[in-house]
Amino acid sequence: MRDDVDQAEVLCDAVRRAAAAGEAVRIVGSGSKSSLTAGAAEASRPARLLSVSEHVGIVDYRPEELVVTARAGTRLKTLESVLAGAGQYLPFEPPRLHGGGTVGGAVACGLSGPGRPWRGAVRDAVLGVELVNGRGERLRFGGQVMKNVAGYDLSRLQAGAFGTFGLMLAVSLKVLPVPETEQGRVLALPPADALARCRAWSRRPLPISGLCWADGLLHVRLSGAASAVAAAAGEIGGDDEPDPRFWTGLRDLRLPQLAGPGLWRCVLPPAAPEPLDECLVNWGGAERWWRPRADDARVRAALAAAGGHGRPFDGSFGHRGAGTLAPLERRVSERLRAAFDPERRFNPELTARPEETHAH
Amino acid sequence: MTADPADNRRRRRVESLLRRALPPSSLITDPRARKTFETDGLTAIRELPWLVALPETEAQVLEVLRICRAHDVPVVPRGAGTGLSGGARPSADGLVLGLSKMAEIVEVDLDNLVARVQPGVRNLAISEAVAEHGLYYAPDPSSQIACSIGGNVAENSGGVHCLKYGLTVHNVVGVRLATVDGEVLELGGKVPEGPGYDLLALVMGSEGMLGVVTEVTVRLLPSPPEKRVLLAPFADVGAAADAVGAIIAEGIVPAGLEMMDAPAIRAAEAFVHAGYPSDAAAILLCELDGVAGEVAADLARVTRVLDAHGAGDIRVAESPEDQARLWLGRKAAFPAVGRIAPDYYCMDGTIPRAHLADVLERIGRLAEAHGLAVANVFHAGDGNLHPLILYDANQPGQLEQAEALGARILELCVAVGGTVTGEHGVGVEKLDTMCHQFDAATLAQMHAVKAAFDPDGLLNPGKAVPELARCAELGGMHVHGGRLPFPHLPRF
Numbered sequence: 021m022r023d024d025v026d027q028a029e030v031l032c033d034a035v036r037r038a039a040a041a042g043e044a045v046r047i048v049g050s051g052s053k054s055s056l057t058a059g060a061a062e063a064s065r066p067a068r069l070l071s072v073s074e075h076v077g078i079v080d081y082r083p084e085e086l087v088v089t090a091r092a093g094t095r096l097k098t099l100e101s102v103l104a105g106a107g108q109y110l111p112f113e114p115p116r117l118h119g120g121g122t123v124g125g126a127v128a129c130g131l132s133g134p135g136r137p138w139r140g141a142v143r144d145a146v147l148g149v150e151l152v153n154g155r156g157e158r159l160r161f162g163g164q165v166m167k168n169v170a171g172y173d174l175s176r177l178q179a180g181a182f183g184t185f186g187l188m189l190a191v192s193l194k195v196l197p198v199p200e201t202e203q204g205r206v207l208a209l210p211p212a213d214a215l216a217r218c219r220a221w222s223r224r225p226l227p228i229s230g231l232c233w234a235d236g237l238l239h240v241r242l243s244g245a246a247s248a249v250a251a252a253a254g255e256i257g258g259d260d261e262p263d264p265r266f267w268t269g270l271r272d273l274r275l276p277q278l279a280g281p282g283l284w285r286c287v288l289p290p291a292a293p294e295p296l297d298e299c300l301v302n303w304g305g306a307e308r309w310w311r312p313r314a315d316d317a318r319v320r321a322a323l324a325a326a327g328g329h330g331r332p333f334d335g336s337f338g339h340r341g342a343g344t345l346a347p348l349e350r351r352v353s354e355r356l357r358a359a360f361d362p363e364r365r366f367n368p369e370l371t372a373r374p375e376e377t378h379a380h
Numbered sequence: 381m382t383a384d385p386a387d388n389r390r391r392r393r394v395e396s397l398l399r400r401a402l403p404p405s406s407l408i409t410d411p412r413a414r415k416t417f418e419t420d421g422l423t424a425i426r427e428l429p430w431l432v433a434l435p436e437t438e439a440q441v442l443e444v445l446r447i448c449r450a451h452d453v454p455v456v457p458r459g460a461g462t463g464l465s466g467g468a469r470p471s472a473d474g475l476v477l478g479l480s481k482m483a484e485i486v487e488v489d490l491d492n493l494v495a496r497v498q499p500g501v502r503n504l505a506i507s508e509a510v511a512e513h514g515l516y517y518a519p520d521p522s523s524q525i526a527c528s529i530g531g532n533v534a535e536n537s538g539g540v541h542c543l544k545y546g547l548t549v550h551n552v553v554g555v556r557l558a559t560v561d562g563e564v565l566e567l568g569g570k571v572p573e574g575p576g577y578d579l580l581a582l583v584m585g586s587e588g589m590l591g592v593v594t595e596v597t598v599r600l601l602p603s604p605p606e607k608r609v610l611l612a613p614f615a616d617v618g619a620a621a622d623a624v625g626a627i628i629a630e631g632i633v634p635a636g637l638e639m640m641d642a643p644a645i646r647a648a649e650a651f652v653h654a655g656y657p658s659d660a661a662a663i664l665l666c667e668l669d670g671v672a673g674e675v676a677a678d679l680a681r682v683t684r685v686l687d688a689h690g691a692g693d694i695r696v697a698e699s700p701e702d703q704a705r706l707w708l709g710r711k712a713a714f715p716a717v718g719r720i721a722p723d724y725y726c727m728d729g730t731i732p733r734a735h736l737a738d739v740l741e742r743i744g745r746l747a748e749a750h751g752l753a754v755a756n757v758f759h760a761g762d763g764n765l766h767p768l769i770l771y772d773a774n775q776p777g778q779l780e781q782a783e784a785l786g787a788r789i790l791e792l793c794v795a796v797g798g799t800v801t802g803e804h805g806v807g808v809e810k811l812d813t814m815c816h817q818f819d820a821a822t823l824a825q826m827h828a829v830k831a832a833f834d835p836d837g838l839l840n841p842g843k844a845v846p847e848l849a850r851c852a853e854l855g856g857m858h859v860h861g862g863r864l865p866f867p868h869l870p871r872f
């Protein structure tokens with residue numbers, strides 16, 4: 021595969037042709053996350069499949085700016101190896117599902133890696149986006165600088181929107197220097213005690229970049245200057261991390277605890293005491309992968325009572341917000357989507373559907 | 381009162397409804413009292429509002445919005461009025477909705493490390509309230525003793541420490557937003573992300589155009605145990621600028637990295653005697669924080685880079701008092717410059733760091749061509765320039781010259797790949813320069829987003845995004861075949 025191909029005009033044309041023909045458009049990157057939207061396929065009207073995977077290349081990268089701009093189809097692997105060459109990385113650590121993934125897909129799905137509470141989410145790193153909207157217009161939001169408040173921030177809004185505002189052509193991302201050292205610790209603890217430790221450590225200035233409890237073990241990742249990491253390791257105690265692939269496995273959702281059906285991805289206030297059993301607890305408590313033994317309604321009620329929310333991590337995951345949004349937020353979201361794509365052309369089956377909207 | 385009897389009846393009706401909805405001290409109709417609200421930090425622009433409401437509760441905010449919506453009254457949200465782009469400039473036929481009476485810290489949650497605060501709480505008051513727990517709120521605009529957290533959200537404000545700790549958008553996890561219809565949109569909360577679109581990110585920096593912020597949940601961070609501030613003088617502005625990029629390229633992200641040029645140094649020194657070297661062409665102020673060993677290691681590396689770029693005698697401040705003294709000159713720089721010229725005009729463009737030296741030199745040449753002086757004091761680490769254009773409003777033509785120079789400077793920022801505003805917002809001040817940064821379709825998309833929240837354009841009308849017709853008149857925009865995109869949309 022060539023690594024520098026500009027297909028922006030081809031893609032814009034394809035969207036304009038779909039618009040003229042009144043067709044829907046389903047956007048795909050490399051297809052690594054198709055399992056997150058697969059459940060939607062039957063529900064939707066026939067759609068033209070538009071692949072961004074050939075629109076590739078790093079458009080601009082000057083390491084001293086801490087910013088990289090890449091075409092949406094650029095493979096995460098390619099981008100991350102270029103960054104690594106300059107001693108930098110993507111702070112939001114996007115998962116590589118099935119080993120793959122593109123830059124556009126990583127932003128559209130908005131899944132952030134294990135360091136999210138300390139290093140920021142996908143949206144925190146997004147500085148600019150070039151996008152084709154439902155009218156086939158090529159738009160540029162944000163830019164390539166860290167601080168920019170000119171106009172509404174329509175770039176960060178694309179993170180986690182699953183392409184329902186438009187087709188992303190290129191993204192500018194903030195990058196960071198790779199920490200000098202990284203070290204993993206593990207402590208054998210029951211889940212409630214693990215949560216208490218997470219709470220206590222979060223209040224102290226420690227170089228923590230990951231806190232995950234799974235199957236009786238609290239995994240701690242420390243990153244930073246060697247002396248700071250060594251001191252923190254002493255304070256935290258425990259043993260050396262026995263599994264060298266634990267943190268990348270967690271990032272790529274490849275851990276055995278995350279396989280199989282019935283899994284929910286939940287987001288909670290980190291100190292929320294429940295749900296805890298049947299969970300893999302990530303982000304020091306704020307992200308919990310839960311395999312509940314209850315029906316959906318009870319699960320949603322339990323999450324709401326705990327001050328959080330969640331969705332099954334299956335083919336319906338990309339149905340952003342369906343069923344979980346308050347009526348007002350759903351109405352505003354629908355209007356916002358229509359502002360970009362009045363015909364619901366892009367990924368029409370994703371996000372709250374109009375019939376649900378009108379019920380309120 | 382206006383000449384139109386129907387309008388007079390409408391106005392009387394609105395006033396009486398507001399009187400019923402608000403405590404007596406929360407509705408200001410007296411012209412002298414209203415005058416306090418006629419301008420914000422951009423004092424060159426003034427307008428006397430028709431009414432001012434200062435609600436004490438969210439319920440009152442909602443009621444005021446419903447009344448205004450029902451009677452087509454424009455609403456201008458206002459925090460502390462320190463904004464520098466005229467974002468809170470009133471509408472003559474509208475209501476200023478001031479949030480200053482809603483200034484309670486509602487909750488400090490030490491388990492989840494967040495604080496829930498009302499919009500009128502001052503930025504610094506949050507850090508002060510949690511200091512006893514070893515915590516703080518990171519974004520620290522220079523105006524932090526005065527500006528409100530609601531205003532910070534509306535402007536996505538930054539501060540000296542945002543290079544390492546991020547802007548408001550990175551440190552606010554929840555917002556309650558009152559819509560123009562008087563309903564509450566709850567976005568985020570104590571959770572790191574919401575279930576739907578990231579509307580929270582959209583609200584950041586939206587300049588009061590999409591809704592009124594009635595509560596903010598901020599993230600609290602543990603205070604770093606170690607801190608060093610160093611001052612490096614340079615005989616050459618370009619060398620100082622290049623050192624900035626070199627520090628970052630070295631893999632160090634300082635807590636703060638600020639630059640001042642000779643006019644700014646001299647003004648600050650004359651004002652607060654911070655001990656800055658008055659003969660330097662530029663100084664860099666660099667703050668490093670973290671745990672002990674880390675700070676020492678970074679300090680050694682930064683010093684090496686600075687030496688390699690020709691820095692003079694580097695001073696390192698270890699005690700909190702010495703550090704405060706080094707920062708004092710930087711923090712007092714704006715008022716200090718205010719003492720050396722009758723007026724100054726503060727710009728706010730951001731550029732990729734690689735262009736710092738070149739852009740500073742070109743700003744100098746532009747200033748000369750306009751017959752004005754410029755002092756530079758700015759957030760060098762993230763390329764956010766604050767050229768202060770010195771002028772005298774009493775000299776005929778100087779204000780116009782200053783504005784013209786400002787516009788050229790911002791165009792220059794856009795030309796090198798930057799932006800017209802890094803942290804002060806567009807307000808009414810930068811509407812024209814927005815036409816240079818964005819094309820018609822992109823601006824039209826922004827108007828469509830605004831309409832999704834506020835279809836009749838009642839919230840803060842005429843701010844943040846220029847009308848396309850305005851851009852077309854300026855000639856800064858290409859309008860194909862006389863057709864604007866989104867022809868069906870009203871132009872606000």
Ligand SMILES: Cc1cc2nc3c(=O)[nH]c(=O)nc-3n(C[C@H](O)[C@H](O)[C@H](O)COP(=O)(O)OP(=O)(O)OC[C@H]3O[C@@H](n4cnc5c(N)ncnc54)[C@H](O)[C@@H]3O)c2cc1C
Pocket residue numbers: 420421456457458459460461462463464466467468479499520521522523526527528529530531532533534535536537538539540587588589591592593594714803804840
């Ligand atoms: C000396 C000085 C130094 C400064 N330094 C910095 C700096 O370092 N970094 C920086 O970023 N800024 C700086 N500023 C600019 C200013 O302080 C910030 O923009 C600040 O966030 C404005 O807050 P405020 O409460 O004064 O808002 P205001 O000026 O009252 O309003 C600003 C905008 O926010 C809207 N708004 C206010 N409150 C609400 C609300 N509750 N809901 C919805 N919209 C609202 C208004 O409509 C307006 O558009 C400085 C200003 C001064 C005067």
